[in-house]
Amino acid sequence: MFSLDAAQKALIAQCDSLVALQQPDGSLHRADWGLDDPGGTCSLVALCLYTGRHVDAAERALDYLEAYQRASGLTDLRDCNFDSSPDAGFILQALCPAILAVRHERTEAFLRRMVAGALTGGFHTPNHRWVMSAGLALAERCFPDLSEQIRPVIESYLAEGYDLNADGAWIERSAGVYDAICAKSLLILAECGYQRDVSLETVRRNLELNLQLFHADGTIETGLSRRQDHGTRAVPSSLIVPFLWAGTLLKEPRFLQAAAYLQIKAPADGYSLTQFLRQYGEPEALTPALPESYAAHFPVLEAHRIRRGSLSATVFGGTTRLLHVVYGQAELVSVKVSQSYFGVGRFVGDRIWEDDGAVTLRSEGKLSPYRPGYELPLGRPVPVESYTAMRAERELRRVPYCTSELVVTESDEGLTLRYVTLDGMDRVPAQLALDFAPGGVWETDDTAFQPQAGQVVFLKRGAGRMRYGRDIIEVSPGACAHQMWAMRDSEPAPGLVRVLLTYLTPLDQSVALKMTRI
Template sequence: MLKYEALLENLNEQIETILPRQIMDAGREDYGGFVSDGIAGATNVSAVSTLGYAYLLEGGRYYQSEEILARILAGAAFARKIRRESGCFDLITTNFDSSPDTGFLVEGLAPVVRAARKAKDDGAGQIAEVLGEIIQTAVPGMIAGGFHTPNHRWVLVAALSQALELFPDLDGMDTIESYLAETIDNNADGEYIERSAGTYNAICNRALRLASDALNRPQLLEPVRQNLDLSYHMLHADGTVVTSFSRRQDHGTRVVLVGMVDSYYNMARREENGFYAAVADWLYAISPGGLPWALEPFLTHPEWRVDNLEREPLPESYARVYPTAQLWRVRREKTSATAGAGITSPFGVKHGDVELASVNLCASYFSIAQFSGETFEEVDGKIRMTHISRSSDGGRPGYDLPLGREVAFEEFYNLRKERDVYALPPLTTVLEIEEVDSGFNLHVKSEGYDRVPFQIACDFVPGGELDFDSGIVRGQAAEVAFLKSGYATYHINNDAISIGPGAYAHRFWALRGSESAPTAFRVLMTFTTPVDHLLEIRCGTWSAAEEKLV
């Protein structure tokens, strides 16, 4: 169970890592700043919010600590010195005079100021005053400054709405309404635009629930519920989340979803939802972290520090189709699989410690035949996706024809759209996926033009061994093996995934037009079109005694 006392212990440990980073030499120009990568950057001021939790939360090692108070005041002084005239701060790695990054800072400071106002000691009063001044001064810059990415809108809404809750005389409601008028960017299945299961979904959920409370608009919680429900079903048995769909920097990364603990727990307590509470417990038990946000529900609602909410058992076996998001998730205890359209890794499966991160398909046809499902449908319990190899400008497959007039040096590419095209038929590839006992069958068909080199690539997370009829290969990053025939089993510890039967029609190690896999161990099966192949994937236990899947 997620316990307040255990979170405080982890907060104590985090404070121990923050203190050595703060400059406390009053003679230095950057006095009060927090050093990261050799410099006291402006947005590093966010560390004062963590110090604020440590000072305000009763039972912690640093509760009402004079040292922590002095460090908060020093950090606030540094913030006043380093902020821009607009009241905004720089994210010195990329964004300057940045309203969205200031929004992140204010969003984190506001719960501390709110809690400090309710505390009764003089130190808390000083914290509320100096951090509140940072919030007040930042509001005009956040109003004027705008944003870059979709999630920034809701961070700014959360920051501004909390600022107005704390300081009702401030302007900013018109800006909040302008952002909210765009409507929340979640679809019917609970996805946000960025599809960032590992990072930005958590940021959107947090921002929307904070804004909901500050504005007294409970309707803002509905997309949070939808995404929390979806997010659980995107988790593997080890708490890591599927990131192959992400449009952001978490794409393809291994992330335990601890950044969503605060929203799961907050929604659990406000709605007495034992399922959400159980998810929060589980994620935090796997990866204790996410501070200080994991403590925000307890800072804002001290009454929640006593927790008698009954937990619900978490489902470990399910199959779910999300038609709007065009994805399919299957979990059978330690086995979980994902299929989806619109990405070049249309299928992946994880079984315990072993992961087949991607099964991807490609032909060399004019370098436009890397499979990405353009359609997605459930047919008789199977998932079917189709890719038609045709370039977006319609010029491929085919060849440009001469214009019959002068083409100036600088005009060649601009005139391409005016040329007639000698067209060839597109290559049509269909992938049909079916769950079977202990695994999955993938039926691959590709036709439309003959004698085209084609491949099925099975990309495994490195670190295992691949056993096949007459050999063994270590699965190392950036290495490629061909499975000419029969079956092969990739295993780590006692967990194993078998693939096959293999096929061998060409020896292209890096098929032209195909995506490389520099961080994976790739097993290739090769063909020439037309292709009609049933790939069998099975999950189970590796028997070292019998050297096979059992």
């Protein structure tokens, strides 16, 4: 499963593939930028030095890097950050292990200049603090003579405390990208003697959360993320080495089993894995496994997770996306509820709670201070330029808020959704929108077709099934109280296939989501 020989072969292949992409000026280019990439070029140097291959390519890369390096010692992330100390943290994490393995005077001089810039450079996002601290901790190992300059800076960052909440999530909540970056950084800090116990415990708590975010195929729930991975579906291979590393240091077999499971789905980066295996050796035979039967409530994240074998579901508070369901190949990307009501009819889970297995989302319907209702005349002049500013002076004729609840419960065959209106007016158009990933086949008792992204389908009665290969999510019963294809105040889903159930208020309606495999 985790063979040093296999990891080293993957590393060599990775190194050779980067060298093949090297430009005449020594740089690597980012195809999505159409520009040279200092960070990627540093990775090329690291792999060449660490493997002892293509030394001439490393020297050409250093020609480019020395010419590109700014007077501060820093480089740029060319689509975003210039004179970037956070990116110095990533570069130090990449290059320092190579220098610790094989001393290289020219690269060391490049890094010494970079360290000088990183010490006073500052950061942008929360994770940068730990990336920079870990990079500087590795630099301290490379250059012990700089310890008196480096150590106070690391300690000043660590004095802020790790930004992990009570549910085990970082501020950025990025299970697909930044959780792995933070875990790796804290593991480096622990091994370099910085807050070892606190760092390891923080990593443990975050990885415990991640264990409860995986779908059965090894992809991870990113609907909670505040970063660029939000809403994506991918196997987070960057978590493999953190799971291995933390599992080894903490003697936690579930982390090791998770690493083995992910390694089958999407192998780890050869450079990181080789470093780990050279330091700790090959782990004993592991049984690949992820937790597959649980329900977990996360009050701080305003979320609830359910895994039952192939079924994986997430209930979200604080957003219009209320539910995400994965069943094998089938994916219900989103469930959204709306009323066409004064521009404030979108259901947002203002509160979420769990009671005896039932998860309740409550929407108060208070998205605007002026709605629902009507504004009354002031009885005095309202200059055009003052109309908006004077709005707060108007009295309102209030009508009831469209307060409602959505209750999600498990059933023997899947999930049940119960939508109940608690306040508001009668005869208001409402809808339950089920947004499926494209690529499925929609079937009812008397029709079957393959809907395209952006298409809207009304389920007027009975049951409808969205089938992906052998995996089916069945919806029932249908309802068609109105035929508004794009109901006012509802959110569109242009990249998905929308199945609509439509109603008129008041409502107490249950909908079954049945998971089957043929």
